[in-house]
Amino acid sequence: MEEMNTIALLPEMVLALASVGALLLGSWTPRHRQGRVRLLAVAALLVALAVTVAFAVAGVGSHGGGYAVDAATHAVRVAVFAGVLATVLLAADTLDAHPRASEFHVLLLLGALGTVALAGADDLLVLAVAYLLASIPLYALVGFAKDGAGTEAALKFFLLGALSGILLLTGTVLLLGAGGTTGYAGLASALPGAPGALVAVGTVAVLAGLLFKAGGVPLHFWVPDVTEGSPVPVAAFVTTVPKIGALVALYRLGDQVLAGAALDWALLAAILSAASMTLGNLGAFFQTDARRLLAYSTVSQVGYLLMAVAAVDGGADLARPGLLFYLGAYLAANLGAFAVVHALRARTLEEHTGLFRDHPWLALSLVVCLLSLVGTPPTAVFVGKLTLFTAALEADLGWLMVLAAANTLASLFYYLRWILPLFRPSREAREEVERARPRGRWSTGTAVTAAAVSLGMGLAAGPVLALF
Amino acid sequence: MLSVVVFLPLLVGLVLLAAPRPRDGVVAWSWVAAAALDLLLVVGLWAYYPAAAPDTGLGDFAYEERLLWIPSVGASYHLGVDGFSLPLLAMTAVLFLACAVDSLRQRRRARAHAVLFLFLQTVSMGLFSALDLLLFFVFFDLSIVGMYFVIAGWGHGRPTRSALQFFLYTFLGSLALLLGFIGLYVAADPHTFDMVELTAGTPLEGRGLAGGLVLLAIGVGLAVKTPTVPFHTWLPPAHTDAPAVGSAILAGVLLKMGTYGFVRIAMPILPGAWVEYAMVAVVVGVVSVLYGSLVALAQTDVKRMIAYTSVNHMGYVLLGLGAAGLAAGERPEAASLAVTGAVTQMVSHGLLTGALFLLAGALHDRGGTYDMGSYGGLAARAPRFAALAAVAFFGSLGLPGLSGFIAEFQIFAGSLGPVPVPTALALLGILVTAALFLRALQRLFLGGPGPCTARVGDLSARETAAIAPLLALSLLIGLAPHFLLDRIEPAARALAALVAG
Numbered sequence: 001m002e003e004m005n006t007i008a009l010l011p012e013m014v015l016a017l018a019s020v021g022a023l024l025l026g027s028w029t030p031r032h033r034q035g036r037v038r039l040l041a042v043a044a045l046l047v048a049l050a051v052t053v054a055f056a057v058a059g060v061g062s063h064g065g066g067y068a069v070d071a072a073t074h075a076v077r078v079a080v081f082a083g084v085l086a087t088v089l090l091a092a093d094t095l096d097a098h099p100r101a102s103e104f105h106v107l108l109l110l111g112a113l114g115t116v117a118l119a120g121a122d123d124l125l126v127l128a129v130a131y132l133l134a135s136i137p138l139y140a141l142v143g144f145a146k147d148g149a150g151t152e153a154a155l156k157f158f159l160l161g162a163l164s165g166i167l168l169l170t171g172t173v174l175l176l177g178a179g180g181t182t183g184y185a186g187l188a189s190a191l192p193g194a195p196g197a198l199v200a201v202g203t204v205a206v207l208a209g210l211l212f213k214a215g216g217v218p219l220h221f222w223v224p225d226v227t228e229g230s231p232v233p234v235a236a237f238v239t240t241v242p243k244i245g246a247l248v249a250l251y252r253l254g255d256q257v258l259a260g261a262a263l264d265w266a267l268l269a270a271i272l273s274a275a276s277m278t279l280g281n282l283g284a285f286f287q288t289d290a291r292r293l294l295a296y297s298t299v300s301q302v303g304y305l306l307m308a309v310a311a312v313d314g315g316a317d318l319a320r321p322g323l324l325f326y327l328g329a330y331l332a333a334n335l336g337a338f339a340v341v342h343a344l345r346a347r348t349l350e351e352h353t354g355l356f357r358d359h360p361w362l363a364l365s366l367v368v369c370l371l372s373l374v375g376t377p378p379t380a381v382f383v384g385k386l387t388l389f390t391a392a393l394e395a396d397l398g399w400l401m402v403l404a405a406a407n408t409l410a411s412l413f414y415y416l417r418w419i420l421p422l423f424r425p426s427r428e429a430r431e432e433v434e435r436a437r438p439r440g441r442w443s444t445g446t447a448v449t450a451a452a453v454s455l456g457m458g459l460a461a462g463p464v465l466a467l468f
Numbered sequence: 469m470l471s472v473v474v475f476l477p478l479l480v481g482l483v484l485l486a487a488p489r490p491r492d493g494v495v496a497w498s499w500v501a502a503a504a505l506d507l508l509l510v511v512g513l514w515a516y517y518p519a520a521a522p523d524t525g526l527g528d529f530a531y532e533e534r535l536l537w538i539p540s541v542g543a544s545y546h547l548g549v550d551g552f553s554l555p556l557l558a559m560t561a562v563l564f565l566a567c568a569v570d571s572l573r574q575r576r577r578a579r580a581h582a583v584l585f586l587f588l589q590t591v592s593m594g595l596f597s598a599l600d601l602l603l604f605f606v607f608f609d610l611s612i613v614g615m616y617f618v619i620a621g622w623g624h625g626r627p628t629r630s631a632l633q634f635f636l637y638t639f640l641g642s643l644a645l646l647l648g649f650i651g652l653y654v655a656a657d658p659h660t661f662d663m664v665e666l667t668a669g670t671p672l673e674g675r676g677l678a679g680g681l682v683l684l685a686i687g688v689g690l691a692v693k694t695p696t697v698p699f700h701t702w703l704p705p706a707h708t709d710a711p712a713v714g715s716a717i718l719a720g721v722l723l724k725m726g727t728y729g730f731v732r733i734a735m736p737i738l739p740g741a742w743v744e745y746a747m748v749a750v751v752v753g754v755v756s757v758l759y760g761s762l763v764a765l766a767q768t769d770v771k772r773m774i775a776y777t778s779v780n781h782m783g784y785v786l787l788g789l790g791a792a793g794l795a796a797g798e799r800p801e802a803a804s805l806a807v808t809g810a811v812t813q814m815v816s817h818g819l820l821t822g823a824l825f826l827l828a829g830a831l832h833d834r835g836g837t838y839d840m841g842s843y844g845g846l847a848a849r850a851p852r853f854a855a856l857a858a859v860a861f862f863g864s865l866g867l868p869g870l871s872g873f874i875a876e877f878q879i880f881a882g883s884l885g886p887v888p889v890p891t892a893l894a895l896l897g898i899l900v901t902a903a904l905f906l907r908a909l910q911r912l913f914l915g916g917p918g919p920c921t922a923r924v925g926d927l928s929a930r931e932t933a934a935i936a937p938l939l940a941l942s943l944l945i946g947l948a949p950h951f952l953l954d955r956i957e958p959a960a961r962a963l964a965a966l967v968a969g
Contacts, residue, residue: 036877321540377611378604386602389540389646393654401650405643412639425623444946462538 004065008055011048011077012116018044019109026102034101038088041105045085054078056467066123066183068252071468076248077326079331080247083241084112086335086446089231090342093440104144107137118213118245120448122252124172124182124206130249131168131209134242134451135161140228142238152228157222160351161212164219174202184256191261201264207428212247215239218301224283227295235291236338239298247305247367248269248444251323254312264465269310270400277303277407284414288348290341293414294334297373301330304404307383307388310396318391321468326384328464329372329457334382334449343443353421362444363422365451370415372454380457383465470531470547471951473509473557477502477564480524481586483618484579492578496571499582503565503589510561514554517955529664530554530598540544542653542660543602547594552811555694555952556596556724559818562941563720567713570826572834581622585713586799588614592721596728601649601661604733608645608693611722612638618714619706631707635782637702641692645729648685651678652737666750667736667966679741686734686885687749694726696756705776708838712829715771719778720822727785731811731963733743734788739796739967746793749786750883754890756783757897765904771838773908774824777864780897781817784879785810787894791883796968803964804957806882809875812949816863816871823860823938827853830931832910840911844918850926854913859939861905863946866898871945890933 018040026037038168055072064067087108114134121127139161144156173269176182178198191199212219227235251268258265278298287293308323341360346352356363372379385408392401457464480502484495505531518530529548538547542841549557567585570833591614595607612635621629628836655671655678672679692699707715714905730749735742760780767773788810793802832838847854861872876898883891945952 038509093590318541371613377609382606383538383541386646386650390541390653393650402647405647409636409640409643412636416632416635420620423617424628462536462540462543464539467536 002041004067005062005069008060008062008069008423009067011052011055011081012113014044014048015109015113015116015179018048019106019113022086022109023106025200026106028174029102030097032097034099035096037102037105038092038095041088041109042085042385045081045088046110048082049078049085051330052081053087058463063122066126067117067120068122068139069120072248072252072320072324073116073120075328076244077116079244079328080112080115080241083316083331083335084108084412086339087233087237087241090236090335090339090443090446091231093342094231094233096269101143104141107141111137111141111237113203114239114244117246118339119252120240120247121184121249122184122256124175124184124187126170127206127249128172129210130245131165134213134245138238138242141234142226145231148232149229153222153226154267160219160222163171164209164212167205169413170203171202173208174198174205176204184252187257191257196263199261203258203261203263203265203268207268210250210253211272212245213242214250214302214305215243215299216272216306217299217382220276220299220302223299224292224295228289229289232291234339235295236335236342239295240331240334240338243298243302244331245307247302247327249310250306250309251320254309255320259313266310266313266395266397269306269312270397273303273310274308274400274403275303276300276306281407281410281414284411287414288350288353289419290347292351293349293418294331294337294341295412297411298334300407301334301373303407304385304388306331307392307397307400307404310397310400311388311391313395314420318387318394321465322384322387324468325461325465326381328337328453329380329384332450332453332457333369333372333379336365336447337373339447339450340366343440343447349418349421352418353424355422357425359444361448364424365447367419368451368454369447370419372458374412374415378458379454380461381454383458383461387465421466447462469513470533470549470597473506473513475549475590476506476509476599477586477593481583481800484586485583488835489577492575494573495579495582496505496568496700498564499586500572501567502586503561503568504594506589507561507565510558514558514949514955515582517549517554523590526748527584535602538602541602542658542662544600544662545603546599546664547597547660548599551595551955551957552728553596554955555811555815556818557593558729559815560589560592560596560721560836561824562938563716563818564592566826566934566938567716567820569930570829571713572930576622583629584614584618584621585717588618588717592717592725595725601652601663601666601733604663604729605642605646605649608725609642611637611725612642615714615718615722618717619710622711622714623709624711625709627709630656630705634702634706638692641689641699643689643898643911644685645689648689651682651685655895656681663737670737670739672738673740679738680745683734683741683745686729686738690726690729690734691752693729694723694786695779696752696782696786697759697779700756700760700779702785703779704772704775705824706838708769708771712825712832713831715775715825716822719775719825721819721845723778723782724818725809727782727789727814730786730789731807735793737965739969742793742967743796743969746790747789749793750887750890753783753786753788753790754816754894756780756786757894758783758900761897761900763903765900765907767814768839768840769838769907770912771825773840773904774821774828778817778821778903780901781813781821781864783874784894785813787883787890788813788879791886791891791966793967795882795886795966800964800968801962802882802885803967804882804961807960807963808953808956809880809882811960812871812878812945812952813875814951816875816945818861818874819938819942819945820863820870820872823856823935823942825929826935826938827857827860830927830935834924836923837920840908842920843912843924844915845913845921846924849921850924852932853924853927856911856927856932856935856939857913857942858938859921861909863942865902869943869946869948871942874946874949896924
């Protein structure tokens, strides 16, 4: 086995140390002055980002020890750290003087660490550990508000998470039995000769765990309830960031282990992709609550992202860059939309009526982010969709491409249901909400930045895609 | 240079957006100035357009610009103009200037209105000069987004509903188009979205079903935008509820994006498939001609009537292009004549329909309704209005001396040889169009006064300044078409040769 390059794990170590540090700092800080924990978290994230960028530029990598540090890991690190940073800033509006702010930040950092580890794992046991690290802090985060809806959501999230965690471990055991090892390289050579049924059951069980993290059909039932029940920054984080790790893990699994196995990986992934995008869209159609709408829209986005996982086998050299680019684009657009929801504290779509007149920048940011989720050029998701559509066609999955296009059209309908009221003259409903709750400055800034990133990534797609 | 022409309007729009609370008058006049400057630049492009060598092949473009954009998917920022795009660029610039002048007294959210139209102008100019499929698609999609906000924000009646229907329907078309483009990209070796390279390589030539499927996707995408029967159902509500300037741009410029796509993409990149399925285009064209004119005849709403005549007029374009595909092998002269006619029809329809919709808007501003039965005897009260409307009506029905005649005559002359029966049927469409325009003329301007006649005064100087130049240009093309045909014909000949193989 190759030797592991420990230095390459520096960003993860920074994050781990920062979460321990934040816990200690929080414990010795008076309850009303917890703001300094946020500063620590932001500083740690910035350091980790800087180290990652430096490593990516210098080409530092590592293989062996069950953990791969390559271009994909670098990209995931950047995306996850940026996503957590955005969440921390987003939460600054409501958590500024919160007595349990340090808990929030510690859990967030630990969840992010787990997400990065998911993406880097190339051993099933590391994957399982990463899964637990990425899940357990989030159960607590979802119930952070300690209210009825949050508790219900946390319980639902936890039960489904525990179930899929067990399935993931079962799958690991089955694949270990079939291949005699848990390392991806060893499995790739051993699985083609192993009993087909055993491999199939093991793979499906592992998939279940990862699909739960990604929020894809058929393990998506937690998504709407968690999004609605948890505080908005947590909802933004849970529906956005863990997906990055889970989808890259799925891609790695397909690319490195199962492409040659007896199982028809491409078909399995394509069916899951088709189901996710279609059912997510159907769920979103007539939602009146902005957060539930976003929740179902994230389920359908997982479907588009799974196209890359399905196309892994067809020799499509666009699948990996497309997946990474799409993940970044999705991160910006989805966080931007959640930031607008958080800034306004508006719940229903109706409450957004007249937003353009009152807060033109927020309204424009929301329009950019939602159109980006649709995939309208020149936003970033358009380039992501374009590359994944192309990858699917090259992998002989023409039917999936056509279905994805049809779903894109259908998704336009519900995003427009949200965009339309923004430009109508405002009614009483929103003015009351407005007066009762001032809009958040941090979240407004986050929303505008996310929209700008969405546009910028789309316009500068060439250089960004070339990085992967 | 071309980039300046394309992005100048957007730049002015962004400046307006950044300016701290500009007065409405400043906004309106800067919009007019920007549109006028852009038109001046296009006139410059026209004047210095390199004289075509006799053996110019398609793929010779003037003012070309090419920058890397997304190299990993083979897309570049590639602009250039030829004999097809230059006339459409000019028509676009003229029409946007007319709309700017017409909107000088816009008071409802004047700044957002001006910025949106400047954005739409950049998008339209960009589309007509794009030489990369992806760039073309980006502009194609953005035109939908821009027009959606125009209808939803400044429309009347049930604007949000119509805008939603418009967006969903035309977005469907653009997605079909995207699928077709991806098909072309994957088929090309090396993979590319560049139109010039694809035209040179024609990657799907002789690939049977694949070529047919890609042509189907692209054809459906463009047919929705054009629109042709049976994809036209979004058009009447969108036009009825859009503001007058929005309708003028929608019918005058945005519809041309569909027909332009046929001559720029479908025919040169898929020549074999186009020849094979040309009869489909002919049939769809003839059905659009007849259906559009008959439904227009039944309308009492003047704006809906004009909208349906657009379906009719775009039908002629498709008839000409289909006939060109069938004629290309044996009768290259007929094919190039039909293509020339089709492109001339795009320009002519843009000018005339733009004028018609602006006139309808002027009528609505005064009388508050589009119902023809509410008016009557307007000729006595509003002589200038009546005169301009009469010119526009006669131009639209194809009276010699105006641009419509030049276009339709060439289409029919080119199509009669290869497809005699459909052409004869399409001629009936002219008859019905003539009947419906004459009837509308009678209802609005002659006879006794209707309930709303008293409210209608004559056109103001602003409205006249917006509408009269459009009709003057149509008259100029009708009387001395050479300046236009000299640009179109070489490109049409080259396209006919290319389709012939």
